[in-house]
Amino acid sequence: MTTLRKPPVRSHRTPAPKMNLADIVETLADGRVPVRFTAYDGSATGPENAEIGLHLTAPRGTTYLATAPGDLGMVRAYIAGDLQISGVHPGDPYPVLRTMMDDVKLQRPSPAVLAQITRSLGWELLKPVAPPPQETLPRWRRIANGLRHSRTRDAEAIRKHYDVSNAFYEHVLGPSMTYTCATYATPQTSLEDAQEAKYQLVFDKLGLQPGMRLLDIGCGWGGMVRFAARRGVHAIGATLSAQQAQWAREAIAAEGLTELAEVRFMDYRDVPETGFDAISSIGLTEHIGIDQYPAYFATLRDTLRPGGRLLNHCITRPHNDRRVKTGQFIDRYVFPDGELIGSGTIISEIQDVGLEVRHEENLREHYGLTLRDWNRNLVEHWDECVAEVGEGTAKLWGLYMAGSRLGFERNVVQLHQVLAVKVGEKGDAAVPLRPWWSG
Incomplete structure (x- = not known):
């Protein structure tokens, strides 16, 4: 005998109301x-x-x-x-x-x-639409420009960020045209004085003297190169931004420094000279890629003379967890392919290629103040910046710098300077017994 089942009872609950x-x-x-x-x-x-x-x-x-x-x-x-x-x-x-x-x-x-x-x-409303034109492709789709941190793709990433407009950068960065963390005596110190103090700090840590030879890699608009040349140092800068190189060359000529200073549109790995007394890397390591650190620091080691010094200045994380990736905003809009890691990893990599670390310090509060002042410049020159790059890009920079300021203040990111030396065959580091700089 077949038993007929009753149909299931269907719920007649009223759907939740739509939300505005x-x-x-x-x-x-x-x-x-x-x-x-x-x-x-x-x-x-x-x-x-x-x-x-x-x-x-x-x-x-x-x-x-x-x-x-x-x-x-x-x-x-x-x-x-x-x-x-x-x-x-x-x-x-x-x-x-x-x-x-x-x-x-x-x-x-x-x-x-x-x-x-x-x-x-x-x-x-849930169908994706094209993003704003300022956004670059996600990492997995950038393969057309080569593998991550290949020379071609690194050059493209640098152009994306730095070849915006020299005039725009002049408005935002101020007369120093320095796009790296400054060092402040007090929060009231002017941006220009703080950038000058940063260059003096690097100069002194490297122990530079008239007649010495400096290589500044990722040299930007040549600020460190010109600072050193004014003090009698023979300085070469290398940058992957053609606009930066052109601006720097004009500034060098205007200051009458062509006998001592040179900026090349060139990958730092292609600089043929060696035996430098000092190398400064100010804001480049963020673009290198963590897996490339051994080759990066080995190249710098081989470019120094025995007793030569390296000053590596870069943004870091407060930890050394490689699983943490760059956020989508920074990767898509600001620094494509940029990678950060803690200072411990950087120090270890420097040591592993045979360089001796002599000093390191964290300047994260200084970068918060630097970004504060760049935002102030952007506000002050807003109309000129919008006319130069468009409102969308100007807004992007305001957002990026303000967000970065908050990150440095809240210890989401840090800024470390690491000083290392290429010791001689018998272990001579050729440095004074105690720190020889101030600031």
């Missing part, structure tokens, strides 16, 4: 929205009297946020103009970044809530 954009923001922020948020759908949340406001202006911005959760989606919406900020200058969005970091803790929605958000947005 402000509802979604409140849900993801667990109700803690410290800024005033408004959106094109007419919804709003957060204190009405908040000093800082965020306004989502168009559906494309929602797509950016929904299809690339986290910093990448927000950057896309902001750079494209779909997410606007009020209460702060676009050249220095530091206050809003600090507020978001301190007061907003995004929640991971449950599957049910995620389904409700998805239904509320609709599938049309």
